[in-house]
Amino acid sequence: MRPIAAALSALLLAAPAAAQEIAVREIGSFHIGGRTVTLEGLPTQEITFTAGAPPFRYDPNGQFQVEQMYVQYVRLANPRARYPLLMWHGGGLTGVTWETTPDGRAGWQMAFLRAGHDVYVSDAVERGRSGWARFPEIFPTAPIFRSLAEGWHLFRVGPADGWNPDPAQRRAYPTTQFPVAAWDQFGKQSVPRWVTTDPAIQAAYNALVQRVCPCVIMVHSQGGNFGFNAALAAPDKVKALIAIEPSGAPDPARADAALLKDVPHLVVWGDFIEGHPLWTRLVPNVTRWQQAITAAGGRADTLDLPKEGIPGNSHMLMMDRNSDAIAARIQAWMDQRGLMR
Template structure:
């Protein structure tokens, strides 16, 4: 009996220890869900009749809202992270990596931040639009014959003599990762309207009563514009912003560095000084990866060289007017091999820690 008692005690301790180990790794989520924010509708003229119930007469078309998925960990920090994706993308940017590891969504939940993942209007799960596709709607074709285009523009790597994709150092190698990357793109269901996108993102930020924006690529301009519209943006973390205009005072427009294909060059838009100064009231950090060089034979490397040149002027202008902006070019601090989709690459944990350290320095980790 004593041996049996000792055995059961030892077994109970082992089970308890195992549960504690699992618990230390498990995410503790207080609440989660999804909702839409913003949006509008237009009504077709005429009168609705059941006899012709599929006709548009008298019916509404809804659209131009954002879909938001959120998760809140137990004992969450004060300000949530609101993740804004880039062009032809969706909230998948921030979810699992192409090789199945945790993305920024989960990594920052583990760090105690609530996360809000956005599908911007006319994209992803928000693909209802009140306006029809126009000739200038970017990436609207379906099917999209653009896998090599996206690969090169995103600096994921190059192609060998057999026209097979070769990944850069931090992008997971292999056909499965390549396919997962290509299957993350979305088509535009209506004209790109970054003021609309900023208006809707502003509504979300106001709804949270304060948030930290985390943007990527073409989403960069949406972040800048949102900060002009509300005081509830507490900081901006921008991962390789570009592809849409940076914001400058209208009387201090920057020098444009032209890309080999001029349409790919970094761009800027001017706003009144009193508007621009709102960007000087919050901490801002911009991160850029590797393989960036103006004049490179690689179209993507050249294009992002012009964006980096614009970003440096953007940061300098903010700081000139008393702001707190920082640009981090990762190779210069010893982090090499990252592409344009660096948040999903092999060292994404290291990059998440880098961002978390910055948030701590700015006392946004409480």
């Protein structure tokens, strides 16, 4: 894309919401994937569904639909992007990641709609509106939950010893871009997650690709591995993959990176990774996968925000105060890769 056009695209994407109207053709949703499971031999229970209602004999046996995934789409009247954009969230989160920032600003769903993309936002298997299943009868383990304190350091808003239950006593990184006053509001987005459902999640994502693609996939955190593997499973349908701080990647010794030589990749990293006990171990695995794609003749770019002179971004950089500017840089990359009309 010509430099002037790229600059204009970035300017438009970063413009205030009130300055841009979009014409929407359709808003809808569907569930995809999943399987039917039959449960037998469980004891019945007498329950009351609502206060004042008569008791009801509940039978937990029978056939149940499980491991489905919820997908919401917004289609534009005149999209400027060649392909729809699929947005996949991270662990313990839902599609809310992309919708609205915790401090009330428009999220990346709206940013990329304004940039001209049809957008599909999903809740992975066992999250949000996808629902979860009985355990241990169907899911073999119980869910895990993320505390506010764990997220504070894991998502690199502040140091581990900077956490305090009292919001007034919390210590964030001095240059953090995360809207710290909205941290507890962000915590309300957290949902239970399982560590034994990856195959079901991958199957649902692969089914989504088969249904709506060709497409561009944008993934975050835990969603990284699912996106990389979805591209490997359907390299003819995935036209580009944008990984926002992916927490994992395929092993080049076990996966054929050459399959992705025609699928451009962009990996985006925020700040405060150096010295972090977890992220310093995660990043090299992703870099190794990028190098394998490049060695196979493909393209795997990196947008390292601190190295670009943009400090302070957390793991949740789509929620950071400069999220519009980062979205603009990602959009410019898509312009350059020929993904727009």
